[in-house]
Amino acid sequence: MRAQQPTFNTKKLCIVMVGLPARGKTHIAQCLQRYLNWLGFKTAVFNVGNYRRMMLGGNQPADFFDPENQQGVRARMELAVECMNDMVEWFSNGGLVGIYDATNSTKIRRSMVKTRLENVGVRVLFLESLCTDPNIVEKNIIETKLRSPDYRHADPEEAVSDFKKRIELYNNSSETVEDSENTSYIKIVNVGRQMILNDIQGFAQGKIVSFLLNSHIMARSIYLSRHGESEWNVTGQLGGDPKLTDRGRAYAQCLSKFIDAEFTKKGKELPLVWTSQLQRTRQTVEHIPTMNVRWRALNEIDAGICEGMTYESVADKLPQVARARKHDKLKYRYPGGESYVDVITRLEPVILEVERQRGPVLIVAHNAVIRAIYAYFMGKSQEECPYIDIPLHTVFRLTTRAYGAEEQLFPLEVAHTYQNKTPESCDSSDEQAERANDNTVTQLENGLHDTKIG
Amino acid sequence: MRAQQPTFNTKKLCIVMVGLPARGKTHIAQCLQRYLNWLGFKTAVFNVGNYRRMMLGGNQPADFFDPENQQGVRARMELAVECMNDMVEWFSNGGLVGIYDATNSTKIRRSMVKTRLENVGVRVLFLESLCTDPNIVEKNIIETKLRSPDYRHADPEEAVSDFKKRIELYNNSSETVEDSENTSYIKIVNVGRQMILNDIQGFAQGKIVSFLLNSHIMARSIYLSRHGESEWNVTGQLGGDPKLTDRGRAYAQCLSKFIDAEFTKKGKELPLVWTSQLQRTRQTVEHIPTMNVRWRALNEIDAGICEGMTYESVADKLPQVARARKHDKLKYRYPGGESYVDVITRLEPVILEVERQRGPVLIVAHNAVIRAIYAYFMGKSQEECPYIDIPLHTVFRLTTRAYGAEEQLFPLEVAHTYQNKTPESCDSSDEQAERANDNTVTQLENGLHDTKIG
Ligand SMILES: Nc1ncnc2c1ncn2[C@@H]1O[C@H](COP(=O)(O)OP(=O)(O)OP(=O)(O)O)[C@@H](O)[C@H]1O
Ligand SMILES: Nc1ncnc2c1ncn2[C@@H]1O[C@H](COP(=O)(O)OP(=O)(O)OP(=O)(O)O)[C@@H](O)[C@H]1O
Ligand SMILES: [Mg+2]
Numbered sequence: 001m002r003a004q005q006p007t008f009n010t011k012k013l014c015i016v017m018v019g020l021p022a023r024g025k026t027h028i029a030q031c032l033q034r035y036l037n038w039l040g041f042k043t044a045v046f047n048v049g050n051y052r053r054m055m056l057g058g059n060q061p062a063d064f065f066d067p068e069n070q071q072g073v074r075a076r077m078e079l080a081v082e083c084m085n086d087m088v089e090w091f092s093n094g095g096l097v098g099i100y101d102a103t104n105s106t107k108i109r110r111s112m113v114k115t116r117l118e119n120v121g122v123r124v125l126f127l128e129s130l131c132t133d134p135n136i137v138e139k140n141i142i143e144t145k146l147r148s149p150d151y152r153h154a155d156p157e158e159a160v161s162d163f164k165k166r167i168e169l170y171n172n173s174s175e176t177v178e179d180s181e182n183t184s185y186i187k188i189v190n191v192g193r194q195m196i197l198n199d200i201q202g203f204a205q206g207k208i209v210s211f212l213l214n215s216h217i218m219a220r221s222i223y224l225s226r227h228g229e230s231e232w233n234v235t236g237q238l239g240g241d242p243k244l245t246d247r248g249r250a251y252a253q254c255l256s257k258f259i260d261a262e263f264t265k266k267g268k269e270l271p272l273v274w275t276s277q278l279q280r281t282r283q284t285v286e287h288i289p290t291m292n293v294r295w296r297a298l299n300e301i302d303a304g305i306c307e308g309m310t311y312e313s314v315a316d317k318l319p320q321v322a323r324a325r326k327h328d329k330l331k332y333r334y335p336g337g338e339s340y341v342d343v344i345t346r347l348e349p350v351i352l353e354v355e356r357q358r359g360p361v362l363i364v365a366h367n368a369v370i371r372a373i374y375a376y377f378m379g380k381s382q383e384e385c386p387y388i389d390i391p392l393h394t395v396f397r398l399t400t401r402a403y404g405a406e407e408q409l410f411p412l413e414v415a416h417t418y419q420n421k422t423p424e425s426c427d428s429s430d431e432q433a434e435r436a437n438d439n440t441v442t443q444l445e446n447g448l449h450d451t452k453i454g
Numbered sequence: 455m456r457a458q459q460p461t462f463n464t465k466k467l468c469i470v471m472v473g474l475p476a477r478g479k480t481h482i483a484q485c486l487q488r489y490l491n492w493l494g495f496k497t498a499v500f501n502v503g504n505y506r507r508m509m510l511g512g513n514q515p516a517d518f519f520d521p522e523n524q525q526g527v528r529a530r531m532e533l534a535v536e537c538m539n540d541m542v543e544w545f546s547n548g549g550l551v552g553i554y555d556a557t558n559s560t561k562i563r564r565s566m567v568k569t570r571l572e573n574v575g576v577r578v579l580f581l582e583s584l585c586t587d588p589n590i591v592e593k594n595i596i597e598t599k600l601r602s603p604d605y606r607h608a609d610p611e612e613a614v615s616d617f618k619k620r621i622e623l624y625n626n627s628s629e630t631v632e633d634s635e636n637t638s639y640i641k642i643v644n645v646g647r648q649m650i651l652n653d654i655q656g657f658a659q660g661k662i663v664s665f666l667l668n669s670h671i672m673a674r675s676i677y678l679s680r681h682g683e684s685e686w687n688v689t690g691q692l693g694g695d696p697k698l699t700d701r702g703r704a705y706a707q708c709l710s711k712f713i714d715a716e717f718t719k720k721g722k723e724l725p726l727v728w729t730s731q732l733q734r735t736r737q738t739v740e741h742i743p744t745m746n747v748r749w750r751a752l753n754e755i756d757a758g759i760c761e762g763m764t765y766e767s768v769a770d771k772l773p774q775v776a777r778a779r780k781h782d783k784l785k786y787r788y789p790g791g792e793s794y795v796d797v798i799t800r801l802e803p804v805i806l807e808v809e810r811q812r813g814p815v816l817i818v819a820h821n822a823v824i825r826a827i828y829a830y831f832m833g834k835s836q837e838e839c840p841y842i843d844i845p846l847h848t849v850f851r852l853t854t855r856a857y858g859a860e861e862q863l864f865p866l867e868v869a870h871t872y873q874n875k876t877p878e879s880c881d882s883s884d885e886q887a888e889r890a891n892d893n894t895v896t897q898l899e900n901g902l903h904d905t906k907i908g
């Protein structure tokens with residue numbers, strides 16, 4: 001490895017994944033990346049397997065992974081070093097949390113990785129996933145490995161057996177992280193049933209533990225919706241606590257029918273229903289026959305001195321506010337109010353709580369808030385968050401999958417005021433034009449609108 | 455144990471402490487009780503040792519704890535059962551989280567405890583403290599056991615040796631919690647250097663883990679102060695973002711001198727300085743020569759539609775608001791604003807962050823916010839929180855100790871407007887009268903005002 005690296009001043013952290021193949025390392029790495037970026041820590045995953053596929057192609061047979069195969073060993077070492085070099089380079093360009101995604105299953109390999117990183121002033125946290133239950137591993141192989149580019153053209157049964165052989169080869173030499181390695185580590189045993197934390201320090205490490213503690217891998221759906229059209233959506237006023245319009249109330253009816261069709265009609269229990277504390281969200285769920293939880297953290301972004309004003313009057317009477325916000329919509333804080341970053345910060349407990357839930361959840365809130373929640377699930381950066389298009393009268397169904405969430409839009413059949421001046425969606429006229437367009441499409445299509453993987 | 459217990463519907467939790475003597479069980483139990491009560495979970499500690507001292511007196515020699523001593527065994531079992539019965543009774547009267555504080559160091563004892571609790575519908579979480587480092591244990595004995603009522607009249611050396619003998623007797627038969635016990639547990643090894651979490655579920659258990667992860671046992675001081683007198687303190691207006699008055703600026707100077715005397719003059723590094731985002735707190739720390747962190751979560755309670763009004767005008771123009779708030783000051787939420795409970799909720803991350811810090815922290819914020827933080831450290835209930843007296847121009851120094859915090863007040867030598875109409879301190883005229891009195895005392899005395907243990 002290279003000598004003479006500069007060391008970094010701010011506290012940079014590398015999460016070094018540890019574990020045999022098909023233990024969820026990549027899954028965990030992706031989830032952490034998404035969460036930490038959303039919180040505003042600049043985070044990236046460096047996956048050695050991708051380097052292998054990129055450099056050598058995806059069709060290496062199991063014996064490439066045999067420790068007796070000298071050529072394979074050397075090739076894999078070179079890839080690991082290449083990937084590490086790129087990560088160190090990325091740290092030197094402002095990266096804050098790097099995730100080094102490889103098996104790292106021997107002490108000697110971990111010690112090399114640790115020395116290299118500590119030499120450049122990066123703290124190391126090993127994150128090991130251990131499975132003692134063979135059923136979990138079998139299920140993981142089928143769920144993710146068969147879709148892997150490594151087995152694109154292979155017969156499924158052969159692929160599974162090749163992959164098991166690959167695991168076996170690692171297994172012989174693999175060593176779990178031990179206290180004698182004198183390092184911070186987190187061990188996740190059997191998909192989180194047990195967790196062992198050793199020498200956890202610092203703010204970022206605390207966030208990582210809280211997240212891992214709340215997350216699980218059961219697939220389920222999260223439903224997101226803004227409230228139905230409110231009186232202030234029509235007048236274009238910001239914030240406040242207005243009631244729904246007739247159209248908004250019609251949406252509340254439709255939403256209840258939608259939920260009935262998704263759940264009750266299919267013999268499923270109703271989802272948890274979470275709203276903000278404002279009446280427009282509460283009215284939107286009032287026909288859904290279940291209790292709901294009202295979170296203050298789900299209230300709309302606080303527009304401070306601009307509450308009750310229209311965008312036009314802000315531009316007119318407080319042009320410096322309109323300008324500053326347009327210039328940096330993410331970080332700009334309304335005088336006496338909030339910025340998008342403030343909203344993200346206060347949503348963190350909601351995100352952890354929704355992660356913790358094993359069943360479906362319906363969240364009915366407001367434009368800026370739904371943007372921030374959507375950004376989390378779909379892996380959007382903070383910078384993108386204030387510009388995400390969340391049309392009125394539309395349900396977003398996000399279904400969690402092994403490496404991210406899958407999205408479906410259901411625009412329900414209720415018109416809303418055409419040039420809808422909803423506070424958060426029309427602060428730049430370009431944006432407004434674009435958005436109006438989008439909304440039209442959404443309203444023309446009926447039923448299923450779009451399916452993306454985020 | 456009794457038969458035919460009613461089972462409870464809501465999810466009640468019992469934290470069952472496990473560990474040899476002098477492992478910090480009581481310390482951890484007290485901290486958790488304080489934290490959970492502050493968050494609004496009704497929590498109480500049931501300490502079997504206190505039952506022993508109450509029923510049999512504090513002067514039982516070590517051989518009372520000898521498992522060979524039949525009479526001792528029977529007596530201790532009876533006490534454990536008595537204490538358990540009281541806890542179950544307390545659960546049936548609305549208790550939510552019970553903490554059963556005893557050694558519980560054998561499998562058979564834990565199995566009995568678990569069965570009893572599960573039979574009445576209470577979930578069980580074992581919380582074990584293990585020390586493999588004998589120095590930690592020796593230090594613990596000296597720090598807490600010599601002050602214990604068990605050794606009130608004993609010679610210190612004899613007391614330590616008797617206590618070690620007591621530990622030895624337990625040690626012979628003690629068994630650490632194992633996976634085969636098929637239970638949720640948390641193990642804290644060597645004062646949190648390592649933590650093992652098994653089958654942690656549910657909201658309260660998550661809170662408990664986050665708390666334990668952030669807490670440590672190093673003594674240090676937290677300094678709390680309201681901002682210096684602001685222009686609105688003088689006019690009696692609520693909220694807003696006013697500047698300091700001349701007197702307020704004089705306090706900022708005094709505070710800086712105080713910190714200089716406490717730290718720099720004593721050769722200590724300056725504390726961390728945290729303020730709200732409002733200018734009156736930032737101006738209050740501006741002479742302290744160190745960086746400060748501005749937390750949005752430290753902003754004053756949001757008075758919603760009452761921002762900028764005086765208490766008189768609220769009473770006059772919005773009598774229903776004044777009445778409702780007087781009726782339930784803790785839970786009453788200003789229309790468009792916050793309640794004290796809302797403030798406590800948003801302060802939770804601040805509390806975890808201050809717990810995590812190993813060095814001193816100075817927090818300069820606002821009346822309602824300092825009340826809530828003070829309530830946490832001094833173990834005040836949510837109900838007491840809105841009525842705690844936090845005079846202007848006074849530094850509270852809270853020093854953490856094994857079973858709680860110790861408080862010292864430093865009223866700095868700066869006058870402030872006499873009938874100070876600070877928003878949070880004069881919402882009932884009785885209260886106002888009382889408080890004016892208190893303030894007078896505070897201003898008359900000079901230097902050290904009061905020392906209590908909370
Ligand atoms: N903590 C975990 N323990 C075990 N399996 C998990 C865990 N988290 C996620 N999984 C599951 O593991 C599978 C994904 O495996 P993934 O590709 O992430 O494994 P990997 O360890 O990165 O394997 P490889 O070494 O081949 O890259 C998914 O089915 C996912 O649901
Ligand atoms: N996690 C911990 N591990 C070890 N010691 C701790 C821990 N937390 C606190 N302590 C220290 O333990 C001492 C307090 O002991 P404490 O009285 O709480 O022990 P105990 O286990 O309740 O003993 P006993 O069984 O005699 O009641 C204090 O000095 C405290 O600082
Ligand atoms: Mg992988």
Ligand SMILES: [Mg+2]
Pocket residue numbers: 479480481503555
């Ligand atoms: Mg004790």
